[in-house]
Amino acid sequence: MKKWVYLFEEGYREIPAERRRDLLGGKGAGLAEMAGAGLPVPPGFTITTEACNAYFAAGRQFPEGLWEQVLEALHRVEEKVGRRFGDPQNPLLVSVRSGAKFSMPGMMDTVLNVGLTDETVKGLIAQTGDERFAYDAYRRLIQMFGRIVKGIPGERFEHILDRYKAKTKGKQDTDLTAEMLRDIVEEFKALYRKELEAEFPQDPLEQLRQAIRAVFDSWFGKRAVDYRNFYKIPHDLGTACNVQTMVFGNMGFDSATGVAFTRNPATGEKELYGEYLPNAQGEDVVAGIRTPLKITKKASQEWAREHGISEEERRLRYPSLEELMPETYRQFLEVAALLERHYRDVQDLEFTIERGRLWMLQTRTGKRTAKAAVKIAVDMVHEGLITKEEAVMRVEPEQINQLLLPRFDEKAKERAREKGDLLARGLNASPGAATGHAVFDADTAEAWGRDGRPVILVRPETTPDDVHGMIAARGILTQRGGATSHAAVVARGLGKPAVVGCEALQIDLERKQFSVNGRVIREGDFISIDGSTGEVFAGQIPTIDPNLAEERELAELLSWADEFRRLRVWANADYPRDARKAREFGAEGIGLARTEHMFFETDRLPYVRQMILNAPEAQRLMDQLRAAQQAAQARPDDPKAQKALRAAERAVRASKAVKAYRKALDRLLPVQRKDFEGLFEAMDGLPVIIRLIDPPMHEFLPRYEELLAEVVELRTRIEERRKIKGYRPRKGEKSIRQMEEELAEKEALLRAVNALREMNPMLGLRGVRLGILYPDIIRLQVRAILEAACNVKRRGITPRPEIMIPLSADVKELQIVREIVDEVAREVTAREGVEIEYKFGTMIEVPRAALLAGEIAQVAEFFSFGTNDLTQTVWAISRDDAEGKFLLRYLEEKIVPENPFQVLDRKGVGRLMRMAVEEGRRTRPDLEVGICGEHGGDPSSIEFCHEIGLNYVSASPYRVPVARLAAAQAALKERAARIETR
Ligand code: PEP
Numbered sequence: 001m002k003k004w005v006y007l008f009e010e011g012y013r014e015i016p017a018e019r020r021r022d023l024l025g026g027k028g029a030g031l032a033e034m035a036g037a038g039l040p041v042p043p044g045f046t047i048t049t050e051a052c053n054a055y056f057a058a059g060r061q062f063p064e065g066l067w068e069q070v071l072e073a074l075h076r077v078e079e080k081v082g083r084r085f086g087d088p089q090n091p092l093l094v095s096v097r098s099g100a101k102f103s104m105p106g107m108m109d110t111v112l113n114v115g116l117t118d119e120t121v122k123g124l125i126a127q128t129g130d131e132r133f134a135y136d137a138y139r140r141l142i143q144m145f146g147r148i149v150k151g152i153p154g155e156r157f158e159h160i161l162d163r164y165k166a167k168t169k170g171k172q173d174t175d176l177t178a179e180m181l182r183d184i185v186e187e188f189k190a191l192y193r194k195e196l197e198a199e200f201p202q203d204p205l206e207q208l209r210q211a212i213r214a215v216f217d218s219w220f221g222k223r224a225v226d227y228r229n230f231y232k233i234p235h236d237l238g239t240a241c242n243v244q245t246m247v248f249g250n251m252g253f254d255s256a257t258g259v260a261f262t263r264n265p266a267t268g269e270k271e272l273y274g275e276y277l278p279n280a281q282g283e284d285v286v287a288g289i290r291t292p293l294k295i296t297k298k299a300s301q302e303w304a305r306e307h308g309i310s311e312e313e314r315r316l317r318y319p320s321l322e323e324l325m326p327e328t329y330r331q332f333l334e335v336a337a338l339l340e341r342h343y344r345d346v347q348d349l350e351f352t353i354e355r356g357r358l359w360m361l362q363t364r365t366g367k368r369t370a371k372a373a374v375k376i377a378v379d380m381v382h383e384g385l386i387t388k389e390e391a392v393m394r395v396e397p398e399q400i401n402q403l404l405l406p407r408f409d410e411k412a413k414e415r416a417r418e419k420g421d422l423l424a425r426g427l428n429a430s431p432g433a434a435t436g437h438a439v440f441d442a443d444t445a446e447a448w449g450r451d452g453r454p455v456i457l458v459r460p461e462t463t464p465d466d467v468h469g470m471i472a473a474r475g476i477l478t479q480r481g482g483a484t485s486h487a488a489v490v491a492r493g494l495g496k497p498a499v500v501g502c503e504a505l506q507i508d509l510e511r512k513q514f515s516v517n518g519r520v521i522r523e524g525d526f527i528s529i530d531g532s533t534g535e536v537f538a539g540q541i542p543t544i545d546p547n548l549a550e551e552r553e554l555a556e557l558l559s560w561a562d563e564f565r566r567l568r569v570w571a572n573a574d575y576p577r578d579a580r581k582a583r584e585f586g587a588e589g590i591g592l593a594r595t596e597h598m599f600f601e602t603d604r605l606p607y608v609r610q611m612i613l614n615a616p617e618a619q620r621l622m623d624q625l626r627a628a629q630q631a632a633q634a635r636p637d638d639p640k641a642q643k644a645l646r647a648a649e650r651a652v653r654a655s656k657a658v659k660a661y662r663k664a665l666d667r668l669l670p671v672q673r674k675d676f677e678g679l680f681e682a683m684d685g686l687p688v689i690i691r692l693i694d695p696p697m698h699e700f701l702p703r704y705e706e707l708l709a710e711v712v713e714l715r716t717r718i719e720e721r722r723k724i725k726g727y728r729p730r731k732g733e734k735s736i737r738q739m740e741e742e743l744a745e746k747e748a749l750l751r752a753v754n755a756l757r758e759m760n761p762m763l764g765l766r767g768v769r770l771g772i773l774y775p776d777i778i779r780l781q782v783r784a785i786l787e788a789a790c791n792v793k794r795r796g797i798t799p800r801p802e803i804m805i806p807l808s809a810d811v812k813e814l815q816i817v818r819e820i821v822d823e824v825a826r827e828v829t830a831r832e833g834v835e836i837e838y839k840f841g842t843m844i845e846v847p848r849a850a851l852l853a854g855e856i857a858q859v860a861e862f863f864s865f866g867t868n869d870l871t872q873t874v875w876a877i878s879r880d881d882a883e884g885k886f887l888l889r890y891l892e893e894k895i896v897p898e899n900p901f902q903v904l905d906r907k908g909v910g911r912l913m914r915m916a917v918e919e920g921r922r923t924r925p926d927l928e929v930g931i932c933g934e935h936g937g938d939p940s941s942i943e944f945c946h947e948i949g950l951n952y953v954s955a956s957p958y959r960v961p962v963a964r965l966a967a968a969q970a971a972l973k974e975r976a977a978r979i980e981t982r
């Protein structure tokens with residue numbers, strides 16, 4: 001018979017460590033290991049993830065033998081504890097909790113106090129001598145069972161509870177009397193009866209059976225499915241179910257319950273960090289209903305200071321656990337330290353103190369902010385707990401991106417404060433700064449977020465049902481809850497700024513607004529939150545860029561990463577300031593400078609337009625001249641040829657287009673030269689790949705449709721005025737003559753724009769094709785590059801230019817361009833008297849180039865994969881159209897596992913890349929190969945680039961640190977795999 005159920009200590013003894021999490025889930029494995037290590041764990045057992053999967057496979061039926069094994073394990077627990085399940089004199093109560101392999105905080109279900117009935121509640125009173133406590137436990141069971149197992153809306157129970165609380169002085173749960181709780185139990189049962197037309201089950205075993213089913217069912221609950229989709233957790237893992245003896249933190253003021261991290265999960269500081277509530281049950285801390293107290297005295301004092309609470313009042317009303325129960329506190333510290341050493345990582349602990357006795361309920365790897373992840377990894381290396389390799393592997397590359405996220409400009413924040421825009425201060429639960437429209441429900445957050453509007457989700461507190469809105473929001477603000485509340489934990493996991501427990505806010509969900517100090521913020525109003533300080537502002541506050549040099553631990557971690565990685569990390573940068581930023585972040589070269597971006601600058605655009613508008617006519621005349629020259633040379637005695645030559649020369653000399661074209665090129669030369677000088681200076685001694693002009697020409701021109709509309713409007717206006725007899729323009733108005741001139745100009749522009757229009761510009765006249773049609777443009781660019789190199793070299797800088805041709809598909813294209821490039825280079829270096837070494841290479845961004853890489857490498861000294869275009873052309877998908885239309889659907893229906901424009905499609909695009917690398921290197925063994933599409937900054941794609949042996953990845957400057965870490969992880973993973981296969 002298959003074993004579905006393991007007592008905690010059995011799990012430790014019988015399941016090998018590496019299988020434990022798979023089979024028992026994270027929580028179950030932690031309990032097994034704690035029990036195995038002799039720590040105080042309330043007895044219990046775990047039903048395996050296999051049982052959960054078998055349950056679903058059988059159409060939501062317990063697999064054979066499961067129930068019998070549960071009964072058997074329950075019996076063993078009864079023996080250990082000395083109580084019996086359902087015993088009216090001395091009842092055993094259990095909790096039933098989910099627990100998957102990967103932590104999914106609050107996403108699945110838990111039922112507490114299972115085993116209480118009208119009968120056993122009397123036994124609980126006898127056991128504890130505390131009627132109030134017993135009825136409180138019973139009403140919690142009915143409430144949780146009704147809500148979670150049976151789906152009765154939670155607020156129906158809360159309404160009843162609130163009604164009773166309102167009758168008390170203190171208005172808190174703890175103010176309810178035993179009689180009130182007994183009445184509440186009756187009302188809860190009546191509610192249950194009314195909602196379900198059935199009695200609340202009085203058979204404890206029936207309660208247990210249904211609770212286990214509910215835990216299994218919650219694996220496919222909407223929240224859990226959404227969460228797994230977001231975190232890419234497979235849906236076939238299943239959840240385990242833990243059944244454990246209840247211990248009570250609400251048995252008076254010598255009891256408590258709490259959660260703690262062995263280090264500060266927000267900053268990474270090495271200090272026990274946590275909160276507890278005296279006389280409370282576990283759910284009270286997590287749910288954020290009562291504001292919890294600090295565990296350590298130091299944290300408690302800091303908290304009091306921040307809240308303007310005197311030391312005397314603090315000691316009296318808000319004591320730390322350290323002060324309230326010093327003995328138990330010390331024992332807890334020891335347990336925490338032991339667990340951290342055992343797991344060699346930060347632990348997130350749940351504990352309960354029942355009448356002075358410590359019980360450990362959970363240990364798991366603690367979620368942490370990016371900042372904490374880096375600090376903890378680096379500290380643990382210095383403490384000798386883990387190796388540098390482990391430290392590098394422990395930090396998610398995407399996470400460090402957070403550390404380099406913008407934060408508020410302090411000066412702007414100060415001004416906002418002075419203006420009185422500081423609304424309130426809450427708990428700094430997850431760092432970072434965010435500005436956005438206030439919204440008050442998750443669905444709106446999701447809808448607005450989808451439209452690209454920045455939103456801050458504002459809630460009294462969050463629950464797992466809000467997660468989709470939290471994902472869509474830039475930041476999260478809650479009125480209630482502590483540093484370990486749902487909002488705080490999930491925000492940290494998502495890497496979003498959050499301010500929680502901001503009690504000053506009065507949120508009115510119905511009217512979609514909150515008020516604070518007489519100010520009202522409505523849905524859609526801008527607010528700004530600082531998750532690092534807990535401040536909440538009205539209005540928008542500008543953000544500034546962080547500085548890597550100040551992030552000492554991150555710099556150290558990245559320096560270790562640099563020791564391990566084989567891939568170089570370059571950056572895509574078009575301007576010197578980007579290049580400097582990239583270098584500061586550790587870039588070792590520029591993998592792509594898109595020269596056309598410089599053309600878009602407003603002071604250049606007029607010349608760029610002049611160049612484009614005149615290029616076709618000028619080029620036609622110049623081509624004619626060249627043909628005439630060749631003919632005349634070939635037939636020097638032919639008077640006809642000589643005559644034609646003179647005519648062609650005259651035509652060129654007389655042509656306005658040629659003049660304008662040349663003038664534009666002349667104007668652009670010095671500005672481009674200056675651009676390149678800036679790049680070479682910033683990257684002194686490092687390679688700089690400059691790509692020649694790529695986009696279709698019309699991108700630089702006004703849009704055809706708009707121009708057409710303007711022309712039509714102008715024509716109509718002129719006609720109308722003509723109809724008015726003796727029309728005279730008023731002051732400030734143009735005369736009809738002037739308008740006609742304007743019209744003529746616009747019409748000429750319209751004709752030119754029309755001539756350049758293409759049905760499918762992405763596949764039209766762009767890239768290398770432009771250079772072949774208009775070689776003067778690339779002559780201009782190459783001259784600018786080489787003259788810039790000569791200039792900086794004379795100033796003692798080492799330029800390492802690499803000239804890159806976009807969109808080539810055939811070696812002949814490259815041969816033609818290369819001849820031009822080399823010719824210009826010879827000219828410039830001879831004239832300047834400076835030696836410049838440069839490389840000539842091409843982007844590989846159309847399938848044909850990848851297919852013919854072997855030939856192309858005869859001319860190209862380097863390849864750079866332009867995976868943006870390569871993905872478009874391999875898939876035959878236009879990115880701009882696809883992302884808004886069908887790609888989302890493809891993702892939802894899992895036709896594609898990931899957006900291929902974000903994560904490299906290894907199967908298709910990757911296959912071509914691998915082939916191109918191999919064939920290119922066969923022709924030219926020292927071929928330099930890199931990637932400069934967006935994928936160059938994506939960790940999974942970087943791993944693939946490592947695998948196929950690229951020399952470098954090139955990413956946007958802000959992603960350079962991410963790429964350094966991802967490249968190191970790729971190398972370490974490969975090393976680990978090699979060791980394994982040996
Ligand atoms: C590419 O296609 O991947 C690329 C880098 O070029 P662009 O994005 O400029 O088309």
Ligand code: MG
Pocket residue numbers: 806845866868869
């Ligand atoms: Mg491209």
